[in-house]
Amino acid sequence: MNVKIAKRAAVAGGIAALSVGLMISPAQADPTSPNTFRQLVGVGSDTTQDVMNGLAETITDPNHTPSNLLVASYNATNPGYVPGDPAHPLHDTIVTRSGHAAIARPDGSGAGISTLIGDTAALDVDFARSSNGPSTVGTNLTFIPYALDAVTYAVRSSSALNGGTLSLAEVTNLYKCKNTDGSTPAGTFPAVGGVEIHPLLPQVGSGTRKFWEATLGLSDSSLAPCVSDVAADGTSVQEHNGTALQRAGDLMPFSIASYIAQTNHATTGVQDRRGTAVLQTVNGTQPETATSTLNTAFPVTREVYNVFRTSRLTETDIRNTFVAVQPGESNQSRVAKLCTPASGTIIEKFGFAQVANCGVITIKGNS
Template identity: 35%
Template sequence: MRKTAAKLLTVAALATSLVTVVSGAAVADPAAGVTPAAQDIVGVGSDTTQAVLNQFSADYNASLGSGSTLPHLYSWDATGGSPITTKTGATSITRPNGSGAGIAALNANTSATVDFARSSRDPQSTDPNTFDFVAYATDAVSWAAQNGGHAPANLTTQNLKDIFNCNVTTWNQIDPSLSTNTIKPFLPQANSGTRAFFLKTLGVTTINSCVTQGVQENQGSDAALNDPDALVPYSVAHYIGQVYYSRGSGNDVQGPLTIRSIDGVAPVDTTNKVITDAFAGTNYARSVYNVLRHAEFVATDTHGTALQAIFGTNGWICTNSTATADLQSFGFLPLPAGACGSTIHS
């Protein structure tokens, strides 16, 4: 699924559709003074996909028309004030930060509080077996480091595995021409889907003492990362949105970081401002999902109908041209018809 999207969606189509997209960051959380209604569809979770879901919310709700009584779509960011009351009548919950926390919140609450979880990772064996992971776009994960720092332009998969296993601790162990300084690998906080995907792809199972944990994913503004020896996994789509489409603001910016190649494959086509076809064909490409309770997603009641209207194969995200343009302007590759809205049952 991940690789097919990159092959079927041409660069020319991307460039054409992006002409109509207005740059700028989407509003975070429901707009000030707006409390979602009890019937509305509300999500939490992944940092990587929070911004595009905010844009989806604005555009989907506008598509319903002024005064519509149909369920609207809302999404709460991974970070911000906590606790949050997600909708009218909901139980207040600690704001879920990351894919894992969003999935846990979906499991711990009913649709009176949370309807879906944003996830940038695949299902795991520890996830409840009552959930559907509904795919809608392709992303990829590479690594980023300070512009002008000691990190090279490219690292191999084995280099990265050695670094995050703490088996290689200085740059000159990779290449004698590089600095003798100690490498400073960073990982996002424990619930991050980007972290989980990156470590799984590398085959790293134990986090050793040389790795600093806990940074917020995809935030190059973190002062700890403004270090010539730091490196951190980074969503390629999120980076493209930040750098080329002004889709970041506040802390959600690339800061001094630039994204780098893996195994000699560049992640970003800087001319067309998309994930490269070559990188989308590697193991570092991933689908991103909205996670739903299976029984609710297949139900024929009002709630199930609303979920299908947004997330389903024939739903707004998968068929509406505005949704496609939204995805592209946030750096994601839309999935082709039939793949978008497909489910993996956890």
């Protein structure tokens, strides 16, 4: 079903002429105005919200209905969040279609996919951003890759752990509440060099949480008692938000791409949430190259996806924007808008690397 919203007045000025490749826009936290409604609505992953926000500002709607821009990407959490202010909570609601009721803002890949699956009547959401592949076998959903990320662990800059040389096996032991050599600690928490370790995970529903657990051989149902998704001050640990690192022994998974985008916030326009977080090496491999780009040789990498109902992939705007050319298409030179060289430049600007399989539709699942 091709969801079209009642036509609204066209946005004035140069926006109407904007197309992929004409400029590289900073990321916008949600569409630029509360009354800016666009045809294709995406929600979910914190990891990819900024790169998709940036891409969304460069993709025009061919018929300019309901807006001159085609894609609306909504942040995982309230961009206007003010700690301690009930009027500006971290988790709020969003209105994605003119005249529709507000829906809870999906926080993370899992929440985005769940919202997509459950959105069978109102059609408030067209796709989910996901930093993970499918969780269950099936064909109802298609996970379309478009970029590469890598994940490492971060610690406080002032911590004695900063600059350490942990291997992935040693990090795994710490998340199993063991010392780095696999021995059982004397108390609840393991230690490294005399520093008591507090392994942290992002909030439930986070794609990075799911990915990090899978990488380390963990699961929500069998987490060791020293692992927590609550920071020392009692607040929930949010993805790629370094303010959760409050003790010398705190460590948390962190998207390298997100860290790069936050570091370059003056040009990317994303909120700098790093706090005192510093990315660490794994197996002796640096997370970034000498030119401060994603090190694609890092030992822990992952593709990131936009997830659609498989039944909608033949819709013209979805196909032309997200889906690579398919066998049998009359125009074999067609390139999905997210897979063009211009989009590749934006993808790299936000810390990710390009992927050769951008736009393929072979990755399926039911959730």
